Amino acid sequence: MAQAFPHFHKLQYATLSKQINLKDFDCGDSDLNDFIKNDALGYQLKYLANTTCIFFDNKPIGFYSLAADALNLESSGKDSVGKNLRTYPAIKLARMALDKTHQGAGLGTLITEIIKGFAVDLNQKGIAIRFITVDAYLQKVGFYAKCGFIANHAPKKSHTVSMRYDIFR
Numbered sequence: 001m002a003q004a005f006p007h008f009h010k011l012q013y014a015t016l017s018k019q020i021n022l023k024d025f026d027c028g029d030s031d032l033n034d035f036i037k038n039d040a041l042g043y044q045l046k047y048l049a050n051t052t053c054i055f056f057d058n059k060p061i062g063f064y065s066l067a068a069d070a071l072n073l074e075s076s077g078k079d080s081v082g083k084n085l086r087t088y089p090a091i092k093l094a095r096m097a098l099d100k101t102h103q104g105a106g107l108g109t110l111i112t113e114i115i116k117g118f119a120v121d122l123n124q125k126g127i128a129i130r131f132i133t134v135d136a137y138l139q140k141v142g143f144y145a146k147c148g149f150i151a152n153h154a155p156k157k158s159h160t161v162s163m164r165y166d167i168f169r
């Protein structure tokens with residue numbers, strides 16, 4: 001079990017807006033830095049992915065972007081659900097990154113737990129959600145595996161691995 005982020009009660013959350021100053025944010029990955037600084041707001045304005053920023057001491061230290069998803073499963077995955085559907089309802093964790101200063105302290109795990117909670121919440125509100133999905137960078141597959149995600153198919157030639165978390169497990 002990952003360590004619990006020690007300052008979780010001091011975190012604040014806000015929907016991404018142009019008022020949030022992300023100039024100093026650096027997660028160590030240039031694509032994700034570029035996404036949050038230049039692209040995320042555009043996705044949000046077009047209702048394609050909504051981004052939540054996480055603050056500590058009034059500084060943005062991380063973000064996650066979510067969208068609705070429809071998951072294709074191979075037959076073994078369908079068998080474990082017990083219903084044969086073309087696609088299965090899901091929330092996609094489209095992007096997630098933490099500033100380098102706050103990595104490795106349990107915050108990534110906390111965010112995945114928060115998103116699992118959203119799925120439970122939506123089910124209680126009458127919208128079925130069975131899975132959380134993510135396209136994990138190859139070098140982050142171990143992190144998502146620790147958070148309970150499994151790969152959706154055998155490795156393919158790609159820099160990401162499609163993974164799912166089953167909220168009914």
Ligand SMILES: CC(C)(COP(=O)(O)OP(=O)(O)OC[C@H]1O[C@@H](n2cnc3c(N)ncnc32)[C@H](O)[C@@H]1OP(=O)(O)O)[C@@H](O)C(=O)NCCC(=O)NCCS
Pocket residue numbers: 001002003027028029032096097098099102103104105106107108109110135136137139140141142143146
């Ligand atoms: C990936 C990221 C979100 C993980 O969040 P984090 O807060 O650093 O991770 P946690 O501290 O919650 O780690 C939880 C567990 O996963 C492990 N872990 C973290 N990164 C890992 C990796 N790349 N491979 C294997 N295990 C990893 C941790 O060691 C920890 O293990 P433990 O339970 O045995 O202590 C964060 O490091 C980050 O923002 N990285 C840069 C951006 C990025 O790559 N985003 C993901 C794109 S798919």
